[in-house]
Amino acid sequence: MQIDFLGMQAFLCIVEQGGFLPAATHLNLSQTAVSHRLRKLEDSLGMKLLTRTTRAITLTDAGRALLPRVRKAMQELELSYDTVRQHAGSAPHWLVFGCLPTLAATQLSPALLRFATQHPDISVRVLDDSIGEIAEHVHNGTAAFGVSLASSNRFGLDMDVFAxxxxxxxxxxxxxxxxxxxxxxxxxxxxxxxxxxxxxxxxxxxxxxxxxxxxxxxxxxxxxxxxxxxxxxxxxxxxxxxxxxxxxxxxxxxxxxxxxxxxxxHLAVVTRHGAVLAPAAQAMRDLLVAEIRDRLAAVHERRA
CATH class of the missing domain: 3.40.190.10 (Periplasmic binding protein-like II)
Structure with missing residues (x-):
């Protein structure tokens, strides 16, 4: 069964605001839109909820029976909305990115330590997966970016070869x-x-x-x-x-x-085509790339 929340909201607002025009102003809608929502609700219920005259709005018997239930339901919805919003405000912010296991096992920790100093309120989730899985994570939006290999992929991801x-x-x-x-x-x-x-x-x-x-x-x-x-x-x-x-x-x-x-x-950072990284993601990307480049420079020095 479909619940007509917009219709119930319009019905409650008409009653509490004392008419269609003040309800429309309160909801930031046109009076026609409010009337349409109420009519749609009444049609779905198969009965009139309000009688409207040139001077007043009167509840029908069905309207009087429904009003306290609608009021309670809307109050519970508002409470649930506020609870979720407060949780979102207090919950940790997560940065998710992909990284090849061979790099994650040896190069991540120093970069993560620096990142934690710069962004102490952001939690990090590392998806240490294969080349194909990293590409899929980035394509699906699960990961902001991936540190992988320069190779073709079926998703058309942008690829920045860095080492x-x-x-x-x-x-x-x-x-x-x-x-x-x-x-x-x-x-x-x-x-x-x-x-x-x-x-x-x-x-x-x-x-x-x-x-x-x-x-x-x-x-x-x-x-x-x-x-x-x-x-x-x-x-x-x-x-x-x-x-x-x-x-x-x-x-x-x-x-x-x-x-x-x-x-x-060839190592590369992969991102969705045309995507612009958020500041925290960009910072993590830059720290990790710099760490890998520094380690590779040390490898080349030992070989020289």
Missing amino acids: EEPFVLACPPRHRLARAREVDWERLRGEPLIRISLPAGNAATIDDALGDRRLQFRWAYEAQHTSIALDFVANGLGLTVVPALSATRAPGVVTRPLAGPSVAR
Whole structure:
């Protein structure tokens, strides 16, 4: 059953204001609009609520029976509205954004600490998901922006490429390659390698760089998440190739630059097409981008 709230509001206002004209003024409507709302309510009920003469407005028996119920219902609605509005005013403001897990695990905390100093009243929700999921979050408006990879997406999102992150070889500290200044892919022939598949996206990047040569290597294990592959390395199961920043804090693992070919991924901030970020979201975006760029600069310095 549909409830005609606008009709009940007009009915109550006509009675309490003493006529159609003062009710229209109170509701900021035309007198015709108020009359139409009342007539629509009466039609839905199948009975007259008011009798109107040139001098006065009189309640019918049905109108007198309905009036106290309508008045109570409107009072409860107003109370509920005020309660929700007060809650909205006191509830924490949330900033939601997406970030690749390989970046979220190592780069977020310093940026979040700075953000908390600048915006202490804003709570933050991080959606550490895959490339496709981040794009969907941004497209749906669930996330203000996403820190992801520069890649095509079906949503037509805007993409701001801000850094290139090299892939590195991750190996145990006592492995023979751990002392090499740089490791050529040819030196990995015969080594047990750990492949990182979807949803990380690392495998596709490596496959594109190697082409058919990828078939010449011994992929002994496969994991879906970079953290699992790094744990395999720390426990001596093999070697893996990961984005440089993802291994900066991995225990029991050292990294070495790769060559022949070098492999890299392009990091980008994705937003809805034409969207302008709110000031807090823009601040978070800038802090995170700056943190990632600083960390990558340190990586490049170590390689030089």
